[in-house]
Amino acid sequence: MTATPALPTPAAWEDLVTAALLGTDRRTPPGAAPGRAAPKALLDAAAAETVRRRAGLRPGRAARPPEPAPGDPRPALPAPATRRLALLLADRPGAGGGGRRGTAPDLMELLPQWLATANAHGFAAPAEALPALLDAARGRTDLRPAALEFAGPRALWLARLNPDWRFALRGTPGGGTALPGPQETERTEALWQEGLFAERVALLASLRARDPDAARELLARTWPTERAEDRLMFLDSLRTGLGARDEPFLEQALADRSRNVRATAAELLSALPGSALAARMAVRAASCVAVDRTQDTPTLVVEAPHECDAAMERDGVTAKAPTGRGERSWWFGQLVEATPLTAWPARLGGRTPEQIVALPVADDWLNELHAAWCRAAVRQRNADWSRALLGAPSAPGAGGPGAVSLAERAKLLGTLPAAERAGWVAGFIAVHGLSEAFQLLGVCAVPWAEPLGRSVVDALNIARDAGSYPWSFSGVMGLAERCLNPSEAARLDALLAVPDEPEDASPGAGGYWAEAFQRLGTTLRLRAVMAEEFRTT
Amino acid sequence: MTQQGVRWTADQVLALAPDIASRTAGGELGAAGPWSETGSSEEGEERAVWGLCKGSGGTPYRTVVEVVAAPSATAPAYHCSCPSRKFPCKHALGLLLLWSGEEAALPAGRAPDWAREWIEGRRSRPQEKRAADTASSASGAADPEAARRRAERRAERITAGATELEQRLSDLLRSGLATAEQAAYGLWEETAARMVDAQASGLASRVRELGAIPASGPGWPVRLLEECALLHLLDQGWLHRERLPQALAATVRTRVGLPSSPTGPPVRDHWLVLAQYDTPDPKLTTRRIWLHGLASGRTALLLSYGPAGRAPDLALPVGLALDAELSAHPGTGQQRASLGERFAPPAPTDTRPPGVSTAQAAALYGEALRDDPWLDAVPVTLDDVVPTPDGDSWQLAEAAGDTALPLTPGAAARPSLWRLVALSGGAPVKVFGECGHRGFTPLTAWSTGPGEAVPLC
Numbered sequence: 001m002t003a004t005p006a007l008p009t010p011a012a013w014e015d016l017v018t019a020a021l022l023g024t025d026r027r028t029p030p031g032a033a034p035g036r037a038a039p040k041a042l043l044d045a046a047a048a049e050t051v052r053r054r055a056g057l058r059p060g061r062a063a064r065p066p067e068p069a070p071g072d073p074r075p076a077l078p079a080p081a082t083r084r085l086a087l088l089l090a091d092r093p094g095a096g097g098g099g100r101r102g103t104a105p106d107l108m109e110l111l112p113q114w115l116a117t118a119n120a121h122g123f124a125a126p127a128e129a130l131p132a133l134l135d136a137a138r139g140r141t142d143l144r145p146a147a148l149e150f151a152g153p154r155a156l157w158l159a160r161l162n163p164d165w166r167f168a169l170r171g172t173p174g175g176g177t178a179l180p181g182p183q184e185t186e187r188t189e190a191l192w193q194e195g196l197f198a199e200r201v202a203l204l205a206s207l208r209a210r211d212p213d214a215a216r217e218l219l220a221r222t223w224p225t226e227r228a229e230d231r232l233m234f235l236d237s238l239r240t241g242l243g244a245r246d247e248p249f250l251e252q253a254l255a256d257r258s259r260n261v262r263a264t265a266a267e268l269l270s271a272l273p274g275s276a277l278a279a280r281m282a283v284r285a286a287s288c289v290a291v292d293r294t295q296d297t298p299t300l301v302v303e304a305p306h307e308c309d310a311a312m313e314r315d316g317v318t319a320k321a322p323t324g325r326g327e328r329s330w331w332f333g334q335l336v337e338a339t340p341l342t343a344w345p346a347r348l349g350g351r352t353p354e355q356i357v358a359l360p361v362a363d364d365w366l367n368e369l370h371a372a373w374c375r376a377a378v379r380q381r382n383a384d385w386s387r388a389l390l391g392a393p394s395a396p397g398a399g400g401p402g403a404v405s406l407a408e409r410a411k412l413l414g415t416l417p418a419a420e421r422a423g424w425v426a427g428f429i430a431v432h433g434l435s436e437a438f439q440l441l442g443v444c445a446v447p448w449a450e451p452l453g454r455s456v457v458d459a460l461n462i463a464r465d466a467g468s469y470p471w472s473f474s475g476v477m478g479l480a481e482r483c484l485n486p487s488e489a490a491r492l493d494a495l496l497a498v499p500d501e502p503e504d505a506s507p508g509a510g511g512y513w514a515e516a517f518q519r520l521g522t523t524l525r526l527r528a529v530m531a532e533e534f535r536t537t
Numbered sequence: 538m539t540q541q542g543v544r545w546t547a548d549q550v551l552a553l554a555p556d557i558a559s560r561t562a563g564g565e566l567g568a569a570g571p572w573s574e575t576g577s578s579e580e581g582e583e584r585a586v587w588g589l590c591k592g593s594g595g596t597p598y599r600t601v602v603e604v605v606a607a608p609s610a611t612a613p614a615y616h617c618s619c620p621s622r623k624f625p626c627k628h629a630l631g632l633l634l635l636w637s638g639e640e641a642a643l644p645a646g647r648a649p650d651w652a653r654e655w656i657e658g659r660r661s662r663p664q665e666k667r668a669a670d671t672a673s674s675a676s677g678a679a680d681p682e683a684a685r686r687r688a689e690r691r692a693e694r695i696t697a698g699a700t701e702l703e704q705r706l707s708d709l710l711r712s713g714l715a716t717a718e719q720a721a722y723g724l725w726e727e728t729a730a731r732m733v734d735a736q737a738s739g740l741a742s743r744v745r746e747l748g749a750i751p752a753s754g755p756g757w758p759v760r761l762l763e764e765c766a767l768l769h770l771l772d773q774g775w776l777h778r779e780r781l782p783q784a785l786a787a788t789v790r791t792r793v794g795l796p797s798s799p800t801g802p803p804v805r806d807h808w809l810v811l812a813q814y815d816t817p818d819p820k821l822t823t824r825r826i827w828l829h830g831l832a833s834g835r836t837a838l839l840l841s842y843g844p845a846g847r848a849p850d851l852a853l854p855v856g857l858a859l860d861a862e863l864s865a866h867p868g869t870g871q872q873r874a875s876l877g878e879r880f881a882p883p884a885p886t887d888t889r890p891p892g893v894s895t896a897q898a899a900a901l902y903g904e905a906l907r908d909d910p911w912l913d914a915v916p917v918t919l920d921d922v923v924p925t926p927d928g929d930s931w932q933l934a935e936a937a938g939d940t941a942l943p944l945t946p947g948a949a950a951r952p953s954l955w956r957l958v959a960l961s962g963g964a965p966v967k968v969f970g971e972c973g974h975r976g977f978t979p980l981t982a983w984s985t986g987p988g989e990a991v992p993l994c
Contacts, residue, residue: 020762023713039710040703046766051910054974055903059895062934062941063927069962083547083637090551090564127962127984128991131955154962161926162955518591522570 013053016046069157074124080533081118082126088114089132110523111136113482114530115146121534123150130155134165144168192218197230204237212241216249228258235264242268247275254314266316270338271379277315278340284312285339286347288332289369292362300348302365304328305335329368336372341385353388371408378411386412387420393427410439422449429455434463434476441476447485456480457491460517464495469509470516481520486528492521548992549854550633552813553613555847559623559630566590566631573597577604577636577643584882586636586643587652590628592619600628601652603659604636613852616655624847691736695793698735699772702728702744706769714758714765718751739794743768767911787868788909799875801865806830808837808861809888810853811916811969812980814994824849827916827969827980828863828874829890836916837863837874851876855981856990857883868909872916889967889983889990892920895933895940898972914973921965921985924958931958933977936965945976953993957982960991 012030019029024038032041077085088111118125125133130151137147148155148168159168191203208215219234226234235253238246246268253265254277269277284305292301305312308319308331316338321330341353348356361369370389377385390412413421425440426449434456444452456476463473470477495517547567554560566572575588584604589597598619615629625633636643648656705728709717725748732741743764750761774781774789781789791797808828816823826839843849853859862877893901898917905915922933925941931949934941948954948970960966960982970979970993979993 017759017762020710020765021714021758023716024711026713039707040769042710043706043766043769046762047770047910050763050766051770051906055906057899057903057974059899059935059940059942060932062939063925063932065923065925065934065936066963068964087547087551087564087567087634090547090560127959128956130959131952154959157962158955158959161958518570522568525570526568 012045013049016042016049020046066157066161070153072124072152072154074122074152075536077118077123077126078534078536081123081530082129084530084533085114085118085126085129086132089129089136109478109482110527110530112143112146113527115143115150117531117534119146119149123534124152125150125155127154130158134158134168138165138167188218192222197233201233201237204234205240208237208240212238212243213245216246220249228261231256231258231261232264235261235268238268242271244272244274247272251276254316262314263316263318266338267379270316270340271381273340273342273380278338280311280315281335281338282340282343285335286343288335289347291348291359298349298359300359300361300365300369302332302361302363302369304332333368333372333375336369337375337379339376341373341376341380341382353385357388357391374408374412378408378415381415383415383417386415390424393424394431406436406439410443413440414443418445419449421445422452426451426455429459434459434473438475438479441479441483444483446483448483450485453484453488454491456484457488457495461495464509464513467509470513477516477520481523484520484524486524486531489521489524489528492517492524496521546854547634547637550630550637552854552992553625553633553848553852554630555623555625555843559625559627562627563630563634566627567634567637572632572635574649575632575635575643576646576648578645578648585648585652585656586632587648588632588635588643590619590631598628599651600626600632601648601655602629602632603656604633614659622846624843691795694735695737695740695775695795698732698737698740699775699793701731701735702740703769703772703776706765706772709765714761717761718757724748737794739792740768740771741794743771771911784868784908788911791866791868791873792909792911797866797868797873799864800867801874803862803864803877804830804833804835805860805862805880806833806835807886808859808863809886809890810855810857810859810883811836811890811918811990812992812994813853813855814980815849820845822847822849824851826851826853828853828859829918830863831858831886831888834891836872837865838872838916839863839874839876853883855992856885858886858888859883890918890969892918892967894938895919895922895935895942898942898977902972902974912973913975914971914978916969917972917977918967918969919972919977920967922968923963923965924954924961933968933979942972943976945973945978948976948978951993954979956991957993960984 015030019027019042024032024034024042028034028038029042029045031045032038133147133151134155137144137151144167151168155165156168159165188203188207192200195203204215204219207218216238219238223231223234238250250265250269254262254269256262256265266277269275270281272278288303288305290301290303292299305328308317308327312331312335313319317331317334319331321327344356345351345353348359351359357370357373360366373385374389376382377389390409413424416424422444425437425444428440429437429452437456437459441448441456447453448456457480460473460476460480464470496514551560551563554563571591572588573591575586577584577586585601586604587599587601590600591597598617600615600617600619602616602625603614615625617626617628619626619628621627647653725744729741729744729748732738732744747761747764747768750757750764753760771789771792774785775793778786778789787797808830811827811829813824813826816825822843822845824841824843826841828837828839829835830837839851839853841849841851859882860880862879863874864877866873866875898919901917902912902915905912919933919942921936922941923936925932925934927941927943930946931944931954932941933944944954957966957968957979961984965985967983967985968977968979969981970977972978982991982993983989984991
């Protein structure tokens with residue numbers, strides 16, 4: 001180390017860099033003799049200068065720090081639950097693995113339930129888990145509402161700093177700014193007048209949930225100036241908390257310029273059994289249906305309307321039938337659907353819904369009539385009629401008294417109390433097995449009530465004995481992993497052994513079933529542990 | 538100390554996984570389902586967990602882990618009858634997760650025979666090893682002349698390598714760095730291979746890094762000149778090592794690539810585990826573990842290596858403190874140490890390392906260069922800094938001042954940056970990391986309020 005550069009100036013370093021770039025054959029470095037020794041002199045000087053530059057480093061100027069994240073008043077997550085969350089989030093798809101599932105539970109499938117439980121307890125997310133949580137929500141839109149609720153205000157603060165998480169701002173009404181509270185009338189007014197469409201929809205929905213009249217009045221003030229598509233969306237928000245006091249506004253909307261708005265207003269009015277529209281529809285429908293007592297058994301006869309007049313159209317009846325449907329039956333269906341179900345017993349000889357549904361119907365009108373009653377029961381959330389139309393769960397396959405599809409049954413079930421719903425589906429599975437039950441299971445409350453859970457496990461057991469492969473039931477298995485009550489795990493213990501293979505069974509099915517039941521049991525136990533981990537001590 | 542207190546967190550267990558696939562597979566096995574006959578025992582300071590894990594075959598795998606190994610051992614030890622070449626395998630990870638997650642999953646009890654056999658076998662092995670060590674050192678002592686000749690031959694080869702490297706650097710500077718941009722990467726690879734032949738692995742890796750600089754973006758000529766100059770300085774240091782002070786000569790020997798062994802006296806302390814991170818390489822994974830002595834205030838670096846596909850043996854969960862002896866390696870300004878005797882398993886602690894300001898951190902690096910001019914960064918804990926976006930990059934800004942340290946480009950691009958930002962939420966945090974001429978690399982952070990250490994690597 002021979003070179004001892006003079007004062008360390010930036011210029012000296014610049015000269016060294018220039019000489020190094022060009023090469024000492026072309027440029028002699030400062031303070032060195034040209035020739036063979038020049039490169040070494042350059043390196044000596046650069047070494048001293050490099051160490052000097054590094055040793056003299058100082059901190060830079062601070063940029064403007066970000067606004068601090070808003071506080072999260074929720075209590076902190078208990079430590080065991082925090083560890084569990086880290087595990088669930090570490091199991092993201094794409095993080096390796098793949099292939100057959102084997103006996104291990106699918107942790108990613110448990111995350112939605114974990115989030116729901118955390119939100120039900122009202123815990124705050126640990127800050128360091130937020131990035132993984134946002135990444136998981138980014139990949140799975142179905143997770144977003146629960147994940148963002150759990151992630152809380154700091155996640156929105158983060159999302160403003162990282163474009164990858166923009167979705168969190170879109171998914172939150174007002175782009176992360178909280179909606180106005182009950183007292184903030186000025187902010188409410190300002191947001192309603194100036195907000196973006198999504199913000200206004202969110203505002204109206206939240207106000208409607210809190211104070212239905214105030215929401216309707218807010219909407220009524222600007223109604224005439226709103227665009228047709230917007231009117232339709234706004235009107236839709238009145239479904240929440242729909243009541244008799246909405247009738248005048250809805251009656252007015254029946255005269256709307258937009259056909260879709262008129263139809264929606266009519267639909268909402270028909271869901272109000274006391275409304276004038278419902279009464280008008282009841283008069284029309286009643287004139288179409290009568291009991292014929294001249295037969296041996298009383299029979300319903302149907303005389304469908306011969307025309308769709310202007311008054312019917314004004315009340316929301318669509319005149320033009322879809323391709324392939326007769327006009328008269330199309331109009332008839334709409335009339336019955338919009339007629340209050342409470343009007344029928346009086347019209348049909350004081351019979352109960354069960355008795356009415358059991359009546360024979362002349363001239364092939366049965367399907368049309370029952371389907372319309374089903375739609376009415378769902379629209380008016382009428383449990384008595386739903387019960388009558390569903391009939392006994394043990395009735396043969398497609399031929400219940402209502403003769404309705406599985407999708408319609410699922411909707412009818414939705415109007416029944418949870419326990420009754422579970423009992424009905426349990427009875428259905430006991431008789432019809434699992435292959436048609438998937439849709440019905442979807443509307444049952446989680447965790448499944450005891451009779452339903454038992455019925456599903458029994459049916460799976462029967463399916464196993466029948467010798468089919470478990471993946472024919474993978475949909476129900478997946479549901480069971482998420483919805484069975486963890487206390488049912490013990491019931492599975494008897495099913496874990498690999499059974500002897502009967503001659504006609506699918507090869508190896510027994511082993512796969514044992515594996516599937518093992519996974520189900522594991523998942524249930526894990527869910528029980530997870531629930532326990534939320535308990536604060 | 539309660540059982541709960543010593544159990545590791547899921548993060549700590551997953552940190553043992555040799556790769557991402559193992560993490561996922563281990564995570565799936567971290568539930569009671571496939572396991573049977575599980576249990577744990579605690580005898581004195583030892584603790585083992587075991588269980589049978591049902592795989593796809595008929596016979597379940599037997600898995601046993603000595604969670605907190607005997608004080609004389611250096612790492613948790615795993616044993617599994619599965620055929621996996623990963624180490625630890627997914628079964629060992631799953632078992633540890635089970636142990637970390639559920640209080641009742643591994644009932645206390647006596648280990649079954651197959652597990653006892655292995656545990657006892659392990660226990661007798663250190664003695665054998667010690668006996669073997671004594672034997673080999675005895676044989677080494679028996680022929681000091683041969684050892685001296687071997688060392689001399691290696692030194693000669695390194696000298697030849699350093700001389701050749703000096704020639705290549707001179708040639709480069711004569712024709713100009715601008716030519717390095719066009720020069721093929723192969724030129725540097727070839728030179729690096731020559732340095733490997735010369736048994737100078739330190740020179741070889743520095744040469745390899747030179748090859749990457751011309752493609753490293755704006756300002757590359759400055760960086761290339763700096764690194765060439767420091768490489769030249771190292772060559773010169775080696776060639777004139779007899780004239781250097783003893784400690785600096787030791788530093789030069791280590792930097793060139795000669796192995797060093799601990800020479801310092803054992804220092805017993807409670808060592809807080811500040812950070813643990815791996816630098817994977819196709820052939821060798823290097824694990825760095827930073828420790829902070831709660832009584833001595835010393836910062837020490839443990840290095841552990843693992844061949845490809847295997848995690849390095851030593852694993853210390855961040856945030857725990859370890860009662861153990863450490864011996865320093867020679868060379869002033871060197872933080873490297875070796876782990877000696879352990880007196881107790883790692884235990885949770887609320888203590889956090891004391892921190893400094895950004896200016897003090899920069900000054901610490903400057904001072905450390907006096908003893909080791911080749912040092913890229915020093916371990917530092919910063920107090921009350923706010924992660925702050927700065928154009929395309931990030932910095933750690935002092936909450937109560939107007940100065941800031943930029944994050945290194947690598948650190949600003951890592952996903953863990955967002956863990957740090959989330960933890961801070963715009964408020965001051967305490968951050969441990971490496972501070973050097975490229976900037977600051979955060980490795981662990983603590984929020985201002987209560988809470989555990991959050992690993993960022």
